[in-house]
Amino acid sequence: MQEPSGGGHIALDTLDLAVKGAKAYGRDDLVQRLTDARRLLSEPDVTVYVVGEFKQGKSSLINALLTAKICPVDDDIATAVPTVVRFAPESGALATYEPADPSSPPWTERISLEDLPTHVSEAGNPGNVRKLKSVTASISRQLLSGGLVLVDTPGVGGLGSLHNAVTVSSLPRAHSVLFLSDASQELTAAELRFLRTVKDLCPSVFFVLTKIDLYPQWRRILELNAGHLEACGIAIDTVAVSSELRTVAARSADQEMNVESGFPQLVKRLQGVVGDAERSALNAVGLHVGSAVGQLNAALRARRTSLAHPEQSAALVAELTRVNDRVDALRSQSAKWQQLLFDGFADISSDVDYDLRARSRGVLHEAEEAIEDGDPAKNWAEFEKWLRQRLANETLENYGTFIKQARVIASRVAEHFELAESQAVLPREVQAPVQVVEEIDIDSSFTGVKTRGTTGMAAFQKAYSGFLMFSMLTKMAALAIPTPFGVAAGLLMGRSGFMDERKRQLEKRRGLAKTAVRRFVDEFNLQVGKDSRDAMRIVQRELRDAYSARVEELQRSLTEALASAKKAVVEDDAETGELKRLEADIEALEVLGRRADELTLRSASKAVPASVPAVTR
């Protein structure tokens, strides 16, 4: 594991102190939350996927970026298996295999970096016969030391597209995506369509124009592409690079050429992504600590108020009870956030299901037309491949819709939850518990507006079962072939005589083929529909649980505060000592709170953090 940055150290210290405090007051729920938050700092992976059609220079880009030969590059199609490149002081690689039994965990094998090509490349592992799931390569590079993880994917389109759908379906977990297209020609309709899906799955996308050393007219292509992107309403940042120039520049230590290669720009963008991720992690830690400190403080302050100003304690108890009622309301089924969550997911479920059916229906129509136009006996195998590929693509786009809508709902629920929380705020003059809710109030780790990584999205990611949908596609039983090749070699010219008989047979074949396709699409609807409904339900449940846990936490804090406020005042020496201790503890907590605030403020310097990872529990 790499060393955390300076900010990371402070955050870790602060976290540890907060954990100590929570432990001292027996708040195991807060301890749990803070310990979970610690993971954000100790596992600072920032995943960036490199995607695009094949032969656009994805592997070359990674190699040039790291100035090392990691991903195999070949003039022919090279990458067959997704390759993950991450930081490690020593080079090495780990291969993960698809288990024979899908329910058992995958098994892994340690390989050397030199053996990587035989595992990853199309030449060493044609069509992925070794059933590799992924390969993780580790290398010591400055660029990766901030936790940046690059993922090289096999190309989309062409011959292996179904396999790719599985890779792309993991994009919601990515922090950012580099979409590659080379300067030999403008973006095609297929690329644009894919790009839109990618943008749905992961909002942070960069368009990278590659191979600019080869094509004199790359500036014109860049302009044309910008036009296409604008026409599609896709607003993304563009970088033009040449991996070749970067490699040569690295070899000859030619700074001028390095600038020409466009890579410094790309590196800057990637550092930006890492910076954003780190900032948002610090931000989230700050918020969690702040919230925990506030809650701890509540009971202490209530006790202090009742000790120092016994005359105020009745009012305090009244206020606390009122707040408690409000928090109670948050818990009930009829709370606005609960309703939003419930209705929102019901809507998504209906939309996504309709979308899926409309899509599969479109495919069915197309397939039937194709069957009507041709002879199914002729190229059934290709047709079947086409059908699966089409369905995989439609599933992917459908999935994109789901993710997008789920994000919107998560953020709306978060907004309303916060609103409800802020309504539970006590009036200012009553000192103690105000702090509680105020502290919680700034706990914007709930706001789904900050997209991925918020509680909502974290829950979403944790629960997310997209892989299922796609692996299912590959496993679905083969379509029965209507009739084998029955066309004898002798039919050459005298075919007219057989016309009627052949026509009749052809019609029969077409009928059979259509039935087979309809059954297949039906099965597809059933399976994928079930899968996506399950995914939705799990996400919904995770969200609900996460928020319920918050409510419970809040309630416990309030109950403790109430108990402290109600505790009889005996006025003895022990109490004087207690007051002293309380003052000290409150002071300590306040220092901690200030540190947390500072962390939050400093890391939130950028308008809206790209992502605020929150803790899932």
Added chain:
Amino acid sequence: MTPLYVQVRGFVARACAGYAGTPAEPQLRQIAGRLAEPLRVAIAGRVKAGKSTLLNALVGQELAATDAGECTRVVTWYRNGPTYRIMLHPVRGMPRQLPFGRLSGTLGLELGMAPGDVDRLVVDWPSPALRVLTLIDTPGLGSVRSEVSGRTEAALVPEGDGVGTADAVVYLMRHVHGDDVRFLDAFHDDPAQRRPVNTIGVLSRADEVGHARVDALDSAAKIAERYARDSRVRGLCQTVVPVAGLLASSAATLKESEYRAFRLLAAAPEAEVARLLTSADRLARGESEVDVPAAERAELLARYGLFGVRLAVELTRGGLVTGARALSGELLARSGLHRLRSLLTTQFAARADVLKARSALQAVELVLRAYPDRTGGLLHEWERIVAGAHEFAEIQLIDSIRLGVVLFTKDEARDAERLLGAAGVDVPSRLDLPGDAGRAAVRQALGAQLLRWQRRAEHPASPRDVREAARVLVRTCEGILLSEARAEVLS
């Protein structure tokens, strides 16, 4: 000229006479005319595959307009003619001649109507290359503008039972794309008409495959070979060859001034030239003390591509070529154009007679069935020719083997295809012998093949289709034996 071709020509002439004065006569005349024409080769492929560029390379002149954007909008025929002339055939109405103008601007050529209303343009051009082949340039498939792609399919795919416009197709692919495979499927729509035998795949823009390195074409050749082995591609075309179209088209018209520029670059300090050649930008815009101004370098780049310039400089520097002609020849050879041309002239042209005869017979059949036969006997003659033509059976068998319809083993399929002339129609290449193999070796190999296929044909365990295929091969062996024996007697 094969006996079959002569036979068919005679038959068509008799049909013309028989139907003289009937509505069928013009149709038959057209068939007869087409029989006398050179082989029609259509160049097809996706947008930006480099179709027009390849056409220019094949003709050796810059006839068709090319551009970085999508360019060809109208199906255009290029055929040999006494003078330069452009005829426009509208979808409706009479063909008319277009005013003379420079053709390298087909885009800007005044059609006088929307491209959608034009059926085709026919360009007559005196050229030795066009004497053996009539070339048909087509708008790209998979265009964003679907009507453009639609026109190409309409031009290439026969409607219903009609006869295809082109005898053979050169299909350009940059990578084997899903769309490509689908197109070829549509093109061979009827199972009995799926003809990989008259399609050659070209891996175009081959120089870009290897990132314009000087050895780029070697990698391209490897990829082309892989494609050619792919069972799906095999079912669609005869073979796949790599061609660097831009280089080929420009090399054919290499100018003396360009050669001078290459020589200056080759003579300049190596490090400086290497610096210039690292990227297109550096070559076209970079400051340099080399005595070739940036504008001229940009021009070279536009004409030859980065690969072409690198290769030309290397060839000139190595002293491998002296003079513009030699450089042009060497570049042409390296571009892969020679290989394609020889495939077209050996494989296609050698089969051209058979293919044309088959096209003619198919067309005549439609006429014979549509109109009553007044002379009588024409249909019988037609059937006799079709049934007796071993050449058709051979072509059909090649296709069936490629489509995987015949249950041969891998070795059998390979040897059978070779025997049928897939690797070359001369006797030694049919038998997988070196070109200078002696008569005895040929006879021995032939005997072995004959025995092998006879056994396969008679073997009780052979399925019916294999038995039929083996019988065709036996007859092929016998035919070769007969002609060998004749040659021996004559000598």
